[in-house]
Amino acid sequence: MSDESAKHGGRRTFCKLCIGGLAAASAGMVAYPVASFLGRPIRVGSNKPLEIPLDALAEGQAQYVEFRGAQMIVLATHEGPRVLSASCPHLGCNVQWDAADAVFRCPCHGAVFTQTGQIISGPVSAPLKAIPFEIKDGKIVVT
Amino acid sequence: MRLLQTIYDWFDQRYEITPLLEENVTKKKVPRTLGWAACFGGLSLLVFLVQVFTGMLLLMYYKPDPAEAWDAVTFIKSNVPMGWLVQRIHAVGANLMIALVFMHMARIAYYKIYRSPRELHWVSGVLLLMITLGLAFTGYLLPWTQLSYWGAKVGTEIPSAVPVIGEEIERWIRRGESISGETLGFFFAMHIWILPGTISALMGAHFLMIRRTGISRPL
Numbered sequence: 619m620s621d622e623s624a625k626h627g628g629r630r631t632f633c634k635l636c637i638g639g640l641a642a643a644s645a646g647m648v649a650y651p652v653a654s655f656l657g658r659p660i661r662v663g664s665n666k667p668l669e670i671p672l673d674a675l676a677e678g679q680a681q682y683v684e685f686r687g688a689q690m691i692v693l694a695t696h697e698g699p700r701v702l703s704a705s706c707p708h709l710g711c712n713v714q715w716d717a718a719d720a721v722f723r724c725p726c727h728g729a730v731f732t733q734t735g736q737i738i739s740g741p742v743s744a745p746l747k748a749i750p751f752e753i754k755d756g757k758i759v760v761t
Numbered sequence: 762m763r764l765l766q767t768i769y770d771w772f773d774q775r776y777e778i779t780p781l782l783e784e785n786v787t788k789k790k791v792p793r794t795l796g797w798a799a800c801f802g803g804l805s806l807l808v809f810l811v812q813v814f815t816g817m818l819l820l821m822y823y824k825p826d827p828a829e830a831w832d833a834v835t836f837i838k839s840n841v842p843m844g845w846l847v848q849r850i851h852a853v854g855a856n857l858m859i860a861l862v863f864m865h866m867a868r869i870a871y872y873k874i875y876r877s878p879r880e881l882h883w884v885s886g887v888l889l890l891m892i893t894l895g896l897a898f899t900g901y902l903l904p905w906t907q908l909s910y911w912g913a914k915v916g917t918e919i920p921s922a923v924p925v926i927g928e929e930i931e932r933w934i935r936r937g938e939s940i941s942g943e944t945l946g947f948f949f950a951m952h953i954w955i956l957p958g959t960i961s962a963l964m965g966a967h968f969l970m971i972r973r974t975g976i977s978r979p980l
Binding site: 650651652654655656657658659660661 | 818822836840841842843844846847
């Protein structure tokens, strides 16, 4: 083959290189998007702090927000705003807000918590985890 | 390169790949008078394969549920890397496939290639067209947008014009009186398994027929 290429002034080799190059480029154009697609999806804003404007809070209403892969509860209490982890300290179910009684109830084993996360009853040994936050420009900020 | 050659030779000795490739691809005899227009059928197949592949990728994130379908497609388009591209290729490819199928048919009709001995090529081709349109119609509902919903509503209303059994056909397609979660589930099953399975089998038959009769030679 190398003799023949030399005889034809390397034109055959040149054409082969061009075709091979185009084929490789085309394969890459398919492989790159497919490989990207098979990667992990982007969770938008996963590195940003959680920001909730204070005036979006109403007393007696709990807001559930997902933050860093966990459910958080933001609510206004008579003692001021609170941010709690929604995960029940018993076995990790998400506690539900009961607006009528102003308590949190765990759907799994019936634990009941006050709106500040203190235990009322149930098989739990710890209160709902309070998430530290600061208030900046009229917003609750969790970092 | 040497290694690739060794691997190729190992297979070639056992399965005689080279004569197979020469006969069907590299040294295949094609009538000199055949033009570019003879490619539309093959291009339809190529686009179909692209649709199958991108469809498999989209299926990783799609959820056939009225409450989740739209969010799932939005998630693919905005959060999955290159998801926007895969989703667009699948949507544009559907239009492209229909266009190519019609161009293929136009050429066959213009050159009267449907005549004996190729009558069943045409008949199977028309069935393939029907399934292609069915795939496009069922796929259109899946993103569960306003366009999808009303498209499916109007589309499923059309058979109700058939005398006597029309309304029953409409209810059968909709899986009930109106477009609902059941319609979505039915369209989803049609779109990802039933119609692709049927079209693949029929395509196989279509290609075998062409192999048996040979490609038509223009004068």
